[in-house]
Amino acid sequence: MPTRRGVALLVAGAGLYIQARLLGIRELHGLAIAAVLFPLAAMAFVRWSSHRIAFSRSIGPNRAFAGGMVKLSLTARNLGRLTSPPLILEDAAPGALGGAVRVAMPSTPSGRRESVAVERRLLRRGRYSLGPLRARLVDPFGLAEISAEVAPLTHVVVYPHIELLHESAPPEARGGIGRSLIHRLAIAGDEFYAVRPWADGDDLRKIHWRTSARMDQLMIRQDEVRPFPHATLLIDTRLEAHRETMTSSSLEYAISGAASVIWELARQGFALRMATAEGGPSGARWGREAADPLLASLAVAGSSSASAFLGAARRCTSGPGASGAVLGVMGPPAPDLLRVLMRLRRPYSWCGMVLLDTASFGGGSTRERAAFDQRLAEAERALSRAGWRVVIAGSHDRFRDVWQRMFAGGVSRSSLPSQRS
Numbered sequence: 001m002p003t004r005r006g007v008a009l010l011v012a013g014a015g016l017y018i019q020a021r022l023l024g025i026r027e028l029h030g031l032a033i034a035a036v037l038f039p040l041a042a043m044a045f046v047r048w049s050s051h052r053i054a055f056s057r058s059i060g061p062n063r064a065f066a067g068g069m070v071k072l073s074l075t076a077r078n079l080g081r082l083t084s085p086p087l088i089l090e091d092a093a094p095g096a097l098g099g100a101v102r103v104a105m106p107s108t109p110s111g112r113r114e115s116v117a118v119e120r121r122l123l124r125r126g127r128y129s130l131g132p133l134r135a136r137l138v139d140p141f142g143l144a145e146i147s148a149e150v151a152p153l154t155h156v157v158v159y160p161h162i163e164l165l166h167e168s169a170p171p172e173a174r175g176g177i178g179r180s181l182i183h184r185l186a187i188a189g190d191e192f193y194a195v196r197p198w199a200d201g202d203d204l205r206k207i208h209w210r211t212s213a214r215m216d217q218l219m220i221r222q223d224e225v226r227p228f229p230h231a232t233l234l235i236d237t238r239l240e241a242h243r244e245t246m247t248s249s250s251l252e253y254a255i256s257g258a259a260s261v262i263w264e265l266a267r268q269g270f271a272l273r274m275a276t277a278e279g280g281p282s283g284a285r286w287g288r289e290a291a292d293p294l295l296a297s298l299a300v301a302g303s304s305s306a307s308a309f310l311g312a313a314r315r316c317t318s319g320p321g322a323s324g325a326v327l328g329v330m331g332p333p334a335p336d337l338l339r340v341l342m343r344l345r346r347p348y349s350w351c352g353m354v355l356l357d358t359a360s361f362g363g364g365s366t367r368e369r370a371a372f373d374q375r376l377a378e379a380e381r382a383l384s385r386a387g388w389r390v391v392i393a394g395s396h397d398r399f400r401d402v403w404q405r406m407f408a409g410g411v412s413r414s415s416l417p418s419q420r421s
Contacts, residue, residue, distance in 0.1 A: 001047070006039040006143035042143035049137065052080040053108070055150035057091070057133055063292070066125045066161045066256075072101060074133065075115045078108040088136040089116070089150075096124045097156065105135075125160045125255070125299045129153055159295040160252075160259035163400045168407050169268050170231060170325035170350045195219040230324030231265050232281055232316055232348070233258055233274045233294075234341075237301040238309055241331050243362030248395050250361040254329045255298050257354060257399035261327060262298075266291035273321045276301055277309035284321045313340045322347040331358040332372070332379040342386040352406050353383050357394040 002010065013035030020028030054077045064070050074091070078084045084107060091101040098120030108114045133151035138144070195211050198218035211219040235258045236242075242251035258274075265272060272290040275281040278301055282294065316322060317340070326348040332355060333341060345351050359372040380390050393402040 001043050001146060002039050002144050003138070003142055005141075006042060009035050009039050009143060038141065039143045042139040042141060045139050046137050046144045046146040049085070050080070051078070051082065051084045051137075053078055053084055053087075053135070053150075055089075055133060055135060057131070057151045057154070059130070059154075059156060063159060063295075064122055064156065065159045066122050069119050069121055070097070070156070071117055071119050072130075073115055073117045074101075074103060074105070075113060076105050076108055076135075077113040078110055081110050083110060084108045085137060088138065089133060090136065091131055091133045091151075093120075093130050094128050096126060096158070097122065097128055097130065122158050125158050125252075127155060127157050127296075127300050130156050157296050157299050160298050161256045162263050163256070163260040163398065165260055165264040165400055165403045167264070167268070168403055169265055169270070170229075170327070170352065170407075195221060229269070230271045230284060230321060231273075232321060232324070232326045233261060233272070234313060234316060234326065234328040234330070235274065235276045235298070235301075236309055236328075236330030236333075237276045237278060237298075239302055241309075241358070242356075243358045248361050250331065250356050250358040250395070251302055253361070253393070253395070253399070254354075254356060255301060257393075257402070258329050259295055259298050260399055261329075261403070262291050262294050271321075271324075274298075275312040275316050277312065279308070280312050281316050281319070281321060310337055310340065313337060313344075317343055317347060324348065325350040325352070327351075328353045329356070330354075331356045332375040338379060338382055341383065341388075345387045351386075351388040353388045353390045354399075354402055354406070355380060355383075355390055355392045357392055360394040360396070 013032045016028050016032035016035060020026070020032055056075045056077075058073045058075070060071050060073070072091070074089050076084070076087065076089075086107050087105040089101075089103050089105055093100055101118050101120075103116045103118060105114055105116060131151060131153045132149045134147050135150045136145050136147040195208050196219065198207065198220050202220050206221045208219050208221050235254060237251065237255065239251065242249065242254070244250065244252075262272060262274070266288055269286065270290075271284040271286045272294060273281045273284045274294050274297065276297065278297065282297075284290075285293070316326065326344055328341065328351075330353075341353075355376060357376060359369055376392065380392065383390050389406060391402055391406050393399065
């Protein structure tokens with residue numbers, strides 16, 4: 001409970017007492033007693049101080065992305081009758097969240113609330129523990145302190161880095177699905193499927209007057225629905241399939257690119273599902289509700305075997321979600337995986353592949369580079385013949401540009417081939 005300063009004063013008091021006994025100097029006895037009593041009084045002060053303070057911690061925004069900022073707010077509310085003393089709040093945090101948080105909370109009058117906000121830059125994706133939050137009370141002379149846990153451990157999920165893709169998306173109306181296709185839910189005439197409140201732009205001829213009179217608001221006949229377009233993402237998250245240097249990683253590139261696609265397609269209303277080396281494909285979800293669980297899965301992805309990814313790819317060939325578009329992000333696939341990918345062209349109406357030039361993310365000999373280029377070219381030719389739209393991405397390519405090339409004509413090679421090692 002005594003601080004370093006308090007311990008030093010106690011040791012000094014003991015030393016002064018010994019010198020006073022040896023030298024017989026009465027003044028040293030007084031100094032020794034004072035040096036001992038001050039830390040003891042400080043310890044009694046912090047031990048028996050009675051303060052009722054409620055603490056809370058909030059983190060924002062709700063969606064945190066790698067490379068972005070997060071705001072940590074610590075709040076103390078004085079529930080007692082006396083003004084609370086200054087406190088030191090300490091919240092343990094890993095280096096990926098900017099390290100431990102240590103702030104000073106000023107004195108708080110009775111019934112009042114004080115808040116302190118700290119902003120931190122998020123360095124890496126992942127799921128991290130924050131806390132527990134501890135409050136320290138130190139006496140005015142800094143001789144004694146007492147601490148207590150005032151807020152429990154919490155977890156923060158940092159989503160992968162997102163690039164805005166400028167509204168590009170796979171074709172929606174091929175194979176009989178898409179937002180352009182309208183399903184009639186009732187026959188023409190006075191029958192209808194449901195009613196809903198009137199909104200600006202609705203056809204006034206579809207107002208259902210009996211329901212409007214009963215609900216005391218204008219209600220519109222709802223006799224048609226537009227189904228969502230579907231997309232399946234196949235992401236290779238195996239560590240052994242990627243390379244990295246001190247500054248870049250093909251795995252992080254793939255995960256960030258996949259997260260960007262999920263964010264854009266969810267914004268456009270796609271029904272999404274995803275398969276990675278960790279498992280899948282997941283059940284299809286729509287809109288922003290689809291993005292959050294998929295991004296959370298990508299936040300912690302990166303440690304599974306080759307057989308697991310091959311099984312996930314095989315499961316994408318069938319099932320209720322095997323329709324619409326499929327997009328793969330991976331390095332040159334092995335022969336068995338390549339055969340599975342070529343079969344995916346049958347159930348899906350559109351197939352796109354971002355082939356990663358993983359060799360550009362790490363060093364290697366000239367012979368290794370030549371062998372890798374041959375594998376990359378063979379995979380590109382095989383997928384192209386099977387009907388896939390193939391684009392090759394290197395370490396110097398922005399994923400946004402790669403995504404644009406996916407839907408534009410022309411070559412599929414990396415935009416900076418001269419910079420590839």
